Amino acid sequence: MIDPSTPGFWQNLLGVVMVGTGQTLYMVGVALAVTILVGLPLGIALVGTERGGLFDAPFGSRAVGVATNRVLDFVVNLGRSIPFIIVMIAIIPLTRLVVGTFIGTTAAIVPLSIVAIPFFARMVEIALKEIDPGLTEAAQSLGATRAQIVRKVFIPEALPSIVLGLATTITSIINFSAMVGVVAGGGLGDVAFRYGYQAFSPTYVLVVVVIIFVIVQLIATAAAAIARRLSHASLPQPGLRGILAPGTRQQSI
Amino acid sequence: MISLQNVSKSFGSGPSAVIALDRVDLEVADGEIFGVVGQSGAGKSTLIRSVNLLERPDSGTITVNERELTSLSDAELRVERRRIGMIFQHFNLLSSRTVRGNVELALEVTGAERRERRRRADEILDLVGLTAKAGVYPTQLSGGQKQRVGIARALAANPRVLLSDEATSALDPETTRSILELVRTINRELGLTVLLITHEMDVVKTVCDSAALLEAGRIVEQGPLVSLISTAGSRLARDLFPLGPVPRHAGSTVIEITFSGGSADRPVIAQLSRNHGLDVSILGAVIETIGGNQAGRTRLQIPGSAAGARAAIDDLRSQGLLVEVVGEGNR
Ligand SMILES: Nc1ncnc2c1ncn2[C@@H]1O[C@H](COP(=O)(O)OP(=O)(O)OP(=O)(O)O)[C@@H](O)[C@H]1O
Ligand SMILES: [Mg+2]
Secondary structure, three states: OOOOOOOOHHHHHHHHHHHHHHHHHHHHHHHHHHHHHHHHHHHHHHHOOOOOOOOOHHHOOOOHHHHHHHHHHHHHHHHHHHHHHHHHHOHHHHHHHHHOOOOOOOHHHHHHHHHHHHHHHHHHHHHOOOOHHHHHHHHHOOOHHHHHHHHHHHHHHHHEEEHHHHHHHHHHHHHHHOOHHHHHOOOOOHHHHHHHHHHHHHHHHHHHHHHHHHHHHHHHHHHHHHHHHHHHHOOOOOOHHHHOOOOOOOOOE | EEEEEEEEEEOOHHHHOOOEEEEEEEEEOOOEEEEEEOOOOOOOHHHHHHOOOOOOEEEEEEEEEEOOOOOOOOOHHHHHHEEEEEEEEOOOOOOOOOHHHHHHHHHHHHOHHHHHHHHHHHHHHHHOOOOOOOOHHHOOHHHHHHHHHHHHHOOOOOEEEEEEOOOOOOOOOHHHHHHHHHHHHHHHHHHHHEEEOOHHHHHHHHOOOOOEEOOOOOOEEEHHHHHOOOOOOHHHHHHOOOOOOOOOOEEEEEEEEEEHHHHHOOOHHHHHHHHOOOEEEEEEEEEEEEEEEEEEEEEEEEOHHHHHHHHHHHHHHHHHOOOEEEOOOOO
């Protein structure tokens, strides 16, 4: 049992919490990058291979489209339904293959990505389904290719919703990252567990909770602001907008 | 310019199948504005969407700009689509792009350079009168302005054909008029062929050179307005110039005279009473200007039976007027 009256308590806490925060940000950051890289195309594929979708008949075959959609949907549901702690253990061989070891902070990124990808893919799917099909038709009527429709219609139009979905995804990655102590992943969750539970110091728990709360809050606020800025829907005066954002985005993505 | 031959399309299968288009033949001449009217569910949208193959018909051929589209590969079809502009009832503008960005989309697709895109977008925005709004996002525009952006986007890549599916149906009458004027201007100045879908007869009267009536997936009538109007029993003509239900008057004959071209300003009624001694009364009349020509119908009541009025009717017909006996009272 350590408590704030112990000499060097606060210096120790600062050091431990800083390391923990750094590990959490590292894990979450890399896992997030991987999640976007894989989850975004996966979300697009989920919507695209649906009936009437942009890729509903890959290689000219509707059957391939149906099969792809079913498989992707199944994989995403599977990924979302298995508890994280089990995922972590179940994919140890994969983690070993990718990182070389299944122990440590870097190794923890693999299971974190594995659970976040299907989560984010669903968010992307939902965001894309909100797009008016008329926009796709308009682009098609102009002679746009599928790739152009994805780049110039799907992603920019869904971006505000995708950003909000991303914030939710980050929150859930942070959430899961608290459990990676099991594979010696470190991070803030591990700090709370070791110092709060095993060494029984409520102060550590409190500090960790506050830091995580602040991070999540910052992300949510930033995401909401970015989404609003991107959506162009509820903007004030055009003049004011011009002042706030000189040289508005007029170019294509 | 646009030619549909034997085009059929049905949705669903088995007993619940809906036949949206039933062996449709349609000919739209170079440089004309062609209107398709019909009731809701008649297949109008399916028809126009099949012209650029947004909807692929089950059978038949579609020829636009001298190319048969149904046999083209995806890549070839995309090239042809650039020569077929389309505007939509709900505008379908990208909310993520400014007005100029929306217009530039049409040019990005063709692979035009950034500077050229910008130049062309500004040029076409000037044509539709939206230069001042180039940097604004669509949510800040009125419906009429949005449709102007839609038109600018459709025209940016210099198509030869413009398709319009109920482009004015979401607009008020005033705005509708200004958009139709713009379509007319484009048609005249750029020589664009326009195929438009509408459920408003007024739209046909205001801008169309030719029209077709679609009913349950079939074309019932089609042709230039001037000839439709002088066709006996034309439903389109009747819908264009509605005179209401024919009243029943005992002991009198009700006739309708269709005027078109030069006959509109002839003193027909005065002649009838002078040459045949008939007390003609006017029950209703509509005169409109169609394609710069006066056209319309007048409903007259002549005392006596049709046999009695025969001489007068024959006289009118001999002058080249279209006369229909629509009501005969029995004595
Ligand atoms: N994608 C579709 N799936 C199933 N049925 C369809 C589809 N599109 C159209 N239909 C059916 O085909 C018929 C013609 O529809 P269409 O939209 O062409 O009519 P319309 O003349 O444009 O009607 P409106 O004036 O209401 O727009 C209707 O019975 C409609 O229900
Ligand atoms: Mg329709």
